[in-house]
Amino acid sequence: MPPGTRRIPSSSASARPPWRFAGSWKARSRPPWPTRRSSTDCRGLPRGERPSHPPPRGPGRPEEVMRKNTRESVRMRSSEAIWQDRRHIMRQGMHWWRFVAIAGIAAAVLTVVAAPATAQVKIRFQTWHWNEKPWVNSLEEFQKTFNQANPGIEVVRDDSRYGDKEAVFTTQSQAKAAADIPHFSYRPIRHFADRGYLLDLSPFIEKEGGQKYLAQWDPQALEICKYKGKIYCLPDDLNPLVLMYNTQHFKEAGLDPAKPPATWDQFLDYGRKLTRAGRYGVGILGARQEGVFMRFNPWLWGAGGDYLTPDEKRSALDTPEALEGFKFYVELFTKHKVVPPGVIEQGAQEVRTQLAHEKVSMIITLPAAPGIVQAINPNMKVREVMALAPVPVGKKKVTSAWFSLRVISAFTKNPEAAWKVYKAWYDKDSQMRNFKIAGVLSSRLDVRNAPEVKADKYAQVFSAQTPYVKLEPLVPEWPKIGDAMLTAIQEGLTGVKTPEAALKGAHEATNRALGVQ
Missing domain, CATH: 3.40.190.10 (Periplasmic binding protein-like II)
Incomplete structure (x- = not known):
């Protein structure tokens, strides 16, 4: 390329600027001042008086018109290329969003199809026994058995501490955030009932058969669960010392x-x-x-x-x-x-x-x-x-x-599901499991009088002390x-x-x- 020649940007070799000008491409590329050394400058002044910058260019000179048009062409072509790139990106984005939308619809369909297999309601089952062997073995077996049989409800572990369970339940109840099914002895039941922390189980019991349903438990133990005409619990294990x-x-x-x-x-x-x-x-x-x-x-x-x-x-x-x-x-x-x-x-x-x-x-x-x-x-x-x-x-x-009791919190968000878990805990199979694993004596008469309970040497000693129990x-x-x-x-x-x-x-x-x- 000859010295002084300037390359015009172009997106392709065959591209031509949109303007017209006199002269050839070669002439168009000449500089506006002499390229050979001379004793005078372009204005005829001695070289010693030559200014430090090129002579001013008039807007009417052909070379200046050519350069101006060239710059405008570059800007125009640059803008056009930018818009082409933007349109390409937009087309790619539209394709991407179509993909995302289709994937979202597919995921939603799969979720609807799989919904029955996932737990919809979580019931917090609270006790300090989660951290105590062998009790934890019985609890985990109950949790596993119930969750498998009831895919719409999930029993979840909720740990408490024996020493401060009442204080923690009080604080949680005041915040309306207590566990669905907490575990206590009989001592604080009436106190909690007076404060409105416990759910009245009477409506659920009536649906199960009322007095016929309650006849499965020791009547003296059941009396402790009754207060002011309502039933706040079912008797769990009753164990003489x-x-x-x-x-x-x-x-x-x-x-x-x-x-x-x-x-x-x-x-x-x-x-x-x-x-x-x-x-x-x-x-x-x-x-x-x-x-x-x-x-x-x-x-x-x-x-x-x-x-x-x-x-x-x-x-x-x-x-x-x-x-x-x-x-x-x-x-x-x-x-x-x-x-x-x-x-x-x-x-x-x-x-x-x-x-x-x-x-x-x-x-x-x-x-x-x-x-x-x-x-x-x-x-x-x-x-x-x-x-x-x-x-x-x-x-x-x-x-x-x-005397162990479980209650349902008055602030449970799922009383029907909580009752289903509660009822399962008190059924014969669960109560018998508790005896076999933890050795406790159920208040259910059909469990207490079961042959395997009566034949156990330890259970015999404990059961014999029941008539002497005082609370x-x-x-x-x-x-x-x-x-x-x-x-x-x-x-x-x-x-x-x-x-x-x-x-x-x-x-x-x-x-x-x-x-x-």
Whole structure:
């Protein structure tokens, strides 16, 4: 290409600019000033006076017209190319959106077709047993069986903690976000009903047959579920408490395993003989949880004491009998030293763990304990090592019970689905599964009286104590009364107060809760 020639942009070799001009292509490309060195510039001035820039171009000069037209041509062609590119992109975008739309329609069709196979409603099934063996095995089997049989409903795990389940449920209910089916003992049921936290099950029960349907359960247990003309629950497992002890420890201490302690004096004597280096005779609860009541109450009631007067209007904790039972319990630790240290930190599971690892020899416990102890220490042959006996007797033969209940939250968004899950939990197969896996005794009469239940050596001992079961007062003020007693027990165990002063504080707090001046 000759020097000074400028290339004109073109989209193709055959393209020609849309304008016309004089001269050839070669002439068009010449520069407007001389290319050879001369003594004068284009204006005839001496070269020394030549300006530092090219001479001005007039708009009328052919070369300038040519350049102007060339720039306009480039701009025009550039704009045209841009619009061509945009149209191409738009066509591609239209194809893409057609693809997306078709794919979306196909996905929607597949979703509609597959909808019956996916769960539409999730029911939160809440309990602390999700984290506890062997209970979790029974729960997971129930969950699996129900979900397979009911594709429109899914039972989902909802964990709670035994120690603060009531407080958590209260907070969740205030926010209208409680689990669909929570799990409690019988103690807070009426309190929660008064607050409007529980769903009345009466309409569902009527659809199932009313009294004929309810006749499947123990009538005394069923009464606890009734309050102010409504039914807020069905009775689950009703488990009397008994004495569980290590027969090998008895032999090592020179005690006959076939003759467990039958009285308070014998119990204390056995506790002393079983206590030795690294091992204690008795495990008791002192943690701030409702499990304390089941282990403490047999001593309070066994001495002839009680929480309230017969009319349930005033506290009865100021009687000598109540003080006798209270002192016996706390002095097992403070005076007789047959209980391991750290008692106020020991809850139900901690005490069972002590028994499983042979740190204690005797505990007061419920039917689920053998299976739990076995799960804690798989190396122990629980049914060979552990034996059961009635709670030692004081002035009265009495025991307490773990009475398990499940309710439906008043704030469930799916009451029909929740009832379907609830009903399935209480059917015969589910309740029998709970006995086989967890060892608990159902309130369903057809399960309690089943041959395999009656033939079980542990179940026989627990069932025999049912006539001696006593429960705490079924009053809405119980949460405050129970809280006052827990405070008194911890004060007595730690020595912060004498047994007399600690129990007096519980007595006064109970009267305040009842509105007694």
